[in-house]
Amino acid sequence: MSRTAIRMIEMLRLIPREPRRISVGALGERLATLGHPTSARTIQRDLNTLSAHFPLVCDDRDHPYGWSWSRHAQARSLPGMDTPTALTFCMAETYLRDMLPASVVELMQPHFRQARETLEAAGNGLLAWEDKVRILPRHPPLLPPEVDPERMARVYEGLLRGRRLEVRYRPRSGEERAYYLSPQGLALRDAVIYLVASHRDYDDVVMFALHRFTAVTLTDEPARHLAGFDLDAWIARGGFDAHENDAPVGLVARFDADVGRHLLETPLSERQTVREAGDGRLEVTAPVKDTHQLRWWLRAFGPQVEVLEPAHLRREMAEAAEREARLYRRPRPEAG
Amino acid sequence: MSRTAIRMIEMLRLIPREPRRISVGALGERLATLGHPTSARTIQRDLNTLSAHFPLVCDDRDHPYGWSWSRHAQARSLPGMDTPTALTFCMAETYLRDMLPASVVELMQPHFRQARETLEAAGNGLLAWEDKVRILPRHPPLLPPEVDPERMARVYEGLLRGRRLEVRYRPRSGEERAYYLSPQGLALRDAVIYLVASHRDYDDVVMFALHRFTAVTLTDEPARHLAGFDLDAWIARGGFDAHENDAPVGLVARFDADVGRHLLETPLSERQTVREAGDGRLEVTAPVKDTHQLRWWLRAFGPQVEVLEPAHLRREMAEAAEREARLYRRPRPEAG
DNA sequence: GTCGCTGCGACACGAACTGTCGCATGCCGG
DNA sequence: CCGGCATGCGACAGTTCGTGTCGCAGCGAC
Numbered sequence: 001m002s003r004t005a006i007r008m009i010e011m012l013r014l015i016p017r018e019p020r021r022i023s024v025g026a027l028g029e030r031l032a033t034l035g036h037p038t039s040a041r042t043i044q045r046d047l048n049t050l051s052a053h054f055p056l057v058c059d060d061r062d063h064p065y066g067w068s069w070s071r072h073a074q075a076r077s078l079p080g081m082d083t084p085t086a087l088t089f090c091m092a093e094t095y096l097r098d099m100l101p102a103s104v105v106e107l108m109q110p111h112f113r114q115a116r117e118t119l120e121a122a123g124n125g126l127l128a129w130e131d132k133v134r135i136l137p138r139h140p141p142l143l144p145p146e147v148d149p150e151r152m153a154r155v156y157e158g159l160l161r162g163r164r165l166e167v168r169y170r171p172r173s174g175e176e177r178a179y180y181l182s183p184q185g186l187a188l189r190d191a192v193i194y195l196v197a198s199h200r201d202y203d204d205v206v207m208f209a210l211h212r213f214t215a216v217t218l219t220d221e222p223a224r225h226l227a228g229f230d231l232d233a234w235i236a237r238g239g240f241d242a243h244e245n246d247a248p249v250g251l252v253a254r255f256d257a258d259v260g261r262h263l264l265e266t267p268l269s270e271r272q273t274v275r276e277a278g279d280g281r282l283e284v285t286a287p288v289k290d291t292h293q294l295r296w297w298l299r300a301f302g303p304q305v306e307v308l309e310p311a312h313l314r315r316e317m318a319e320a321a322e323r324e325a326r327l328y329r330r331p332r333p334e335a336g
Numbered sequence: 337m338s339r340t341a342i343r344m345i346e347m348l349r350l351i352p353r354e355p356r357r358i359s360v361g362a363l364g365e366r367l368a369t370l371g372h373p374t375s376a377r378t379i380q381r382d383l384n385t386l387s388a389h390f391p392l393v394c395d396d397r398d399h400p401y402g403w404s405w406s407r408h409a410q411a412r413s414l415p416g417m418d419t420p421t422a423l424t425f426c427m428a429e430t431y432l433r434d435m436l437p438a439s440v441v442e443l444m445q446p447h448f449r450q451a452r453e454t455l456e457a458a459g460n461g462l463l464a465w466e467d468k469v470r471i472l473p474r475h476p477p478l479l480p481p482e483v484d485p486e487r488m489a490r491v492y493e494g495l496l497r498g499r500r501l502e503v504r505y506r507p508r509s510g511e512e513r514a515y516y517l518s519p520q521g522l523a524l525r526d527a528v529i530y531l532v533a534s535h536r537d538y539d540d541v542v543m544f545a546l547h548r549f550t551a552v553t554l555t556d557e558p559a560r561h562l563a564g565f566d567l568d569a570w571i572a573r574g575g576f577d578a579h580e581n582d583a584p585v586g587l588v589a590r591f592d593a594d595v596g597r598h599l600l601e602t603p604l605s606e607r608q609t610v611r612e613a614g615d616g617r618l619e620v621t622a623p624v625k626d627t628h629q630l631r632w633w634l635r636a637f638g639p640q641v642e643v644l645e646p647a648h649l650r651r652e653m654a655e656a657a658e659r660e661a662r663l664y665r666r667p668r669p670e671a672g
Numbered sequence: 673g674t675c676g677c678t679g680c681g682a683c684a685c686g687a688a689c690t691g692t693c694g695c696a697t698g699c700c701g702g
Numbered sequence: 703c704c705g706g707c708a709t710g711c712g713a714c715a716g717t718t719c720g721t722g723t724c725g726c727a728g729c730g731a732c
Contacts, residue, residue, distance in 0.1 A: 002385040002719085004689065005341035009348075013416035020418075024709080039691055044710070049338045054414070063698065063709055069415040076414045077447070078390070079405045080349035082356075083496055084489045085443040088436070091524060092444065095435055096428055107421040108428065111413070111447065122496050132495055134567055136525040136576060138475070139633040140624055142602035153420045159468060160419055160458050172600065188427060189472040191602045209601065231470055240472060252671045264508065265545065266478040266527045279669070288476055297475040300636040303659035308671045318664030323639035325661040328654035333615070335588045335644045338688085340720065360678080375722055380679070382720095399678055399729065 007036040008046055009078075012054065017073070017110075021059055021066025074113035081114055083122040087129065089115035094135045099191055101147040101211065138300075144191035145211040154216045155195055159183040162223045165197070168215040169208055176214060182223035185231040189240060196234065198226060205234060249290045252309035254281040259304045283308075343372040344382055345414075348390065353409070353446075357395055357402025410449035417450055419458045423465065425451035430471045435527055437483040437547065474636075480527035481547040490552045491531055495519040498559045501533070504551040505544055512550060518559035521567040525576060532570065534562060541570060585626045588645035590617040595640045619644075 014030050015022055024043050031038065047067055050056055055070035081089070093112045096105050119129045158165040158181075165183060170176040181197040184205055188194070193210040203226060255263065260282035264274060272286035288294055290313070298305055298317065307314045350366050351358055358366075360379050367374065383403055386392055391406035417425070429448045432441050455465045494501040494517075501519060506512040517533040520541055524530070529546040539562060591599065596618035600610060608622035624630055626649070634641055634653065643650045 002340070002344075002382075004338070004719090005344045005385075006389050008338070008341040009345060009414075012345075012414045013412065015415055016418060017415055040709085041692085041711080042690060045689085046338075049341075053342050060710090065710075073415070076349065078345070078348045078412045078414070079351055079353055079409070082352065084492045087492050087496070087522075088440050088443045091436070091440075092428060092432055096431065099431055100424070100427070104424050104427075107424045119496060129496060131567060132519075132521045134521065134523045134571060136523060136571070136629075138526065138629055139636075140604060140627065140629050142599075142604060143606065145601050153418075156420045156423050160423070160455060160465060172597070183468075185468045185470065186423075187470045187472060190474065190598055192598070211601070231467060235470060235472070254669070261508070262526055262528070263478075265481050265547070268476060268478060270479065277669070283671070285671075291476065293472075293474055294476050295638075296636045299638045300475075300632045302631075302635045302656040303663055306663050306669075308668055314664070314668065318661075320638040321657060321660035321664055324657035325654075327639055327642050328650070328657055332644055332650065333590065333613070333642075335619070335621075340688090376678085377680080377723085378721060384680095396679090401679075 003036065004046075007031060007038065008050060010034055010036060011043070011046060012050065015056065015067055015069055018057065018068040018071035021068045023064040023066060025064060027067070073110065074117060075110040077111075077114065081118045083118060086115040086118035086122070087133070090119065090129060091133060091135065094133075095137075097144075098137060098141050099144070100188075101144040101152075101191065101193065103147050103149040103152060104193070106149065142191055145209070147193065147211045148213070151213050151216040152193075152210055154218045155183070155210060155213070156186075158216075158218050158223070159186060159195070162225075164219045164221040164223050166215075166217040166219055167208070167213050170212050170214050172212070179208075181208075182226075184223075184226060184229055185234075187231070187235065187240065194240075196231065196239070198224060205229065205239070207239065247290060248287040249310045249313070250285065251288045251294075251307070251313070252283065252285050253298070253305050253307045254279070254283050255301065256281055256304040259301060260284065281306075339372065340382075343367060343374065344386060346370055346372060347379070347382060348386065351392065351403055351405055354393065354404040354407035357404045359400040359402060361400060363403070409446065410453060411446040413447075413450065417454045419454060422451040422454035422458070423469070426455065426465060427469060427471065430469075431473075433480075434473060434477050435480070436524075437480040437488075437527065437529065439483050439485040439488060440529070442485065478527055481545070483529065483547045484549075487549050487552040488529075488546055490554045491519070491546060491549070492522075494552075494554050494559070495522060495531070498561075500555045500557040500559050502551075502553040502555055503544070503549050506548050506550050508548070515544075517544075518562075520559075520562060520565055521570075523567070523571065523576065530576075532567065532575070534560060541565065541575070543575065583626060584623040585646045585649070586621065587624045587630070587643070587649070588619065588621050589634070589641050589643045590615070590619050591637065592617055592640040595637060596620060617642075 010031060011027060014027060024040050024047070027043050028038070028040055031043070047056065047058070051058065055073040057068055057070050059066040059068070089112055093105070093108070096108070155165065157163070165181045167179050167181055168176055169179055179199050181195070181199055183195060183197045185196040186193065187196055187207065194207040195210060196205055196207050198205050201224070205226065254277050257280060263272070263284055268284070268286040268288055272284060274282055274284050277283040295316065298307060299320065307317045346367060347363060350363060360376050360383070363379050364374070364376050367379070383392065383394070387394065391409040393404055393406050395402040395404070425448055429441070429444070432444070491501065493499070501517045503515050503517055504512055505515055515535050517531070517535055519531055519533045521532040522529065523532055523543065530543040531546060532541055532543050534541050537560070541562065587604070590613050593616060599608070599620055604620070604622040604624055608620060610618055610620050613619040631652065634643060635656065643653045
């Protein structure tokens with residue numbers, strides 16, 4: 001019963017977005033495997049019917065014709081999006097624009113468009129949500145590097161399907177070079193996406209910034225599986241000079257009252273405790289990982305935090321402050 | 337032609353997710369306004385047909401029955417999700433978990449589930465994407481506060497539809513109190529969501545952290561529209577003690593080579609220039625906004641950055657460093 | 673109880689969905 | 703240049719199945 005409607009929905013999900021395309025023949029095969037065997041003629045008819053209701057485009061420049069969703073079509077999700085979800089999508093978009101290259105965020109664009117559409121339908125058009133929502137980030141917006149969407153897609157495919165990649169890579173300094181990579185993982189830091197991969201038959205693993213690839217070809221060759229490789233362990237060993245140290249240390253630090261207060265809202269850990277120190281400051285105690293990020297975050301408070309424990313961290317912070325102060329005691333260097 | 341299939345798709349989008357429900361009658365009305373008038377009997381039949389293919393649930397505890405999508409149903413988007421997009425969704429989820437309260441991220445969960453499903457179908461199951469993607473955040477993960485999803489939804493509705501809210505609010509310190517709020521905007525900072533609103537007939541605008549509402553009722557009363565109110569201006573005037581200053585200043589700063597290098601990848605501004613200073617450091621010049629966040633970000637580099645221009649910022653940084661160094665020259669206070 | 677609403681089985685009519693056939697068109701190889 | 707092959711599409715006929723209507727039953731409310 002109602003095979004038609006279900007088949008059409010399935011069909012709409014099988015049709016890709018515009019740069020890519022699918023032929024009637026291919027659709028027929030995929031539908032058959034999904035349990036909707038039907039004749040090619042019927043599929044042709046269905047496509048014509050659907051294109052009257054959805055932004056489907058048919059590229060008839062060569063045979064067989066290629067069907068796609070319009071490049072500009074927004075997503076339509078089943079079930080439809082409710083307004084709280086739509087607002088969350090819009091907030092997420094704002095965040096992600098600072099965190100990911102534009103072409104990556106672009107991939108989610110059809111969903112963000114759907115969210116905006118939902119909001120416009122919900123609110124009385126005049127009061128646009130855009131005037132109503134603001135995000136105050138902690139750091140100034142850094143501009144994510146530009147990543148070529150085609151190449152990015154091929155890198156992702158290679159990683160997910162376990163295929164080798166033939167690439168050309170231009171390091172930050174030095175000559176462009178060809179590599180034959182077995183993808184092992186993906187890592188993000190500071191809006192830069194890195195492919196973690198091994199070259200040819202070497203066992204060591206290197207990282208490549210996605211935006212510095214100048215050519216990427218996806219091969220059918222299965223990628224080498226490095227037996228003992230573990231992305232977390234690799235990062236911890238310093239793959240990103242991140243030197244994650246999993247051992248939690250007991251942080252004790254005094255924050256000036258005004259800045260420390262936000263730690264009451266967004267605690268460092270579930271086991272965090274805060275007490276009023278005698279000197280008007282807030283003393284925060286929490287088990288945290290002893291990482292680079294911790295230092296980064298603590299230093300950002302400048303003189304508004306004083307680390308008490310652990311001793312080695314207090315010493316580090318003291319030295320850093322001392323060196324920084326010395327920096328400014330010297331005469332200002334001549335700007336270039 | 338093919339009215340049926342289109343109507344069914346429309347129907348699937350009108351059915352809400354499980355806590356909410358829709359009756360056959362209501363569906364009929366909504367469908368009619370969308371240009372699909374049909375009899376109630378047909379809708380009943382359609383629902384039965386669809387529930388064989390989609391996770392629809394029918395709550396038959398009372399009449400009229402209420403239809404919903406299962407609480408656990410993943411989203412299905414038209415067109416379907418391709419793997420690069422799916423991977424982006426998964427990365428986005430990881431980011432957002434640090435940025436937004438759990439219950440807010442929860443709203444996007446059906447979409448993330450769809451993304452994971454897509455990835456599992458794409459890769460050969462064994463090599464799960466979760467072992468392959470890592471995100472290295474700059475700051476230690478702060479735990480976003482818990483927000484009640486119901487209250488959050490009502491706050492969003494009030495904001496978007498311009499309705500007043502009757503709320504109870506428990507400030508960080510002090511007594512719980514009742515307010516009658518006209519929502520003016522939403523602001524996010526540090527994983528905390530703030531409603532910016534005016535109370536009763538007062539013209540001044542106050543902020544309320546979403547997670548500190550203890551009760552929220554959405555009324556039908558239209559919200560007061562504050563004539564000259566502008567969220568950006570309000571933030572700039574110090575609504576968040578953010579003191580945004582729109583005037584860009586010419587930042588000149590020297591970064592240690594290793595840390596400064598990442599600015600080549602993720603520049604501060606499109607008009608940023610970088611040159612090798614004589615002393616082995618990188619001198620970065622860029623027009624940036626003179627904000628709190630800028631200071632926060634610069635301080636995080638500690639002694640690895642020296643601000644040269646503008647003069648007032650150099651002075652500030654110098655003073656902060658000096659005060660921080662003094663902090664650590666004193667004997668360590670006794671931890672509590 | 674009785675009225676009204678709602679769900680649902682049954683039924684009959686007709687719309688429209690489907691496979692088949694045949695022709696036209698375009699591409700490719702000989 | 704020509705014939706074979708693949709693809710798109712109009713036409714047609716059979717029949718499936720989608721639809722409105724009707725009637726009955728269960729459930730609440732008054």
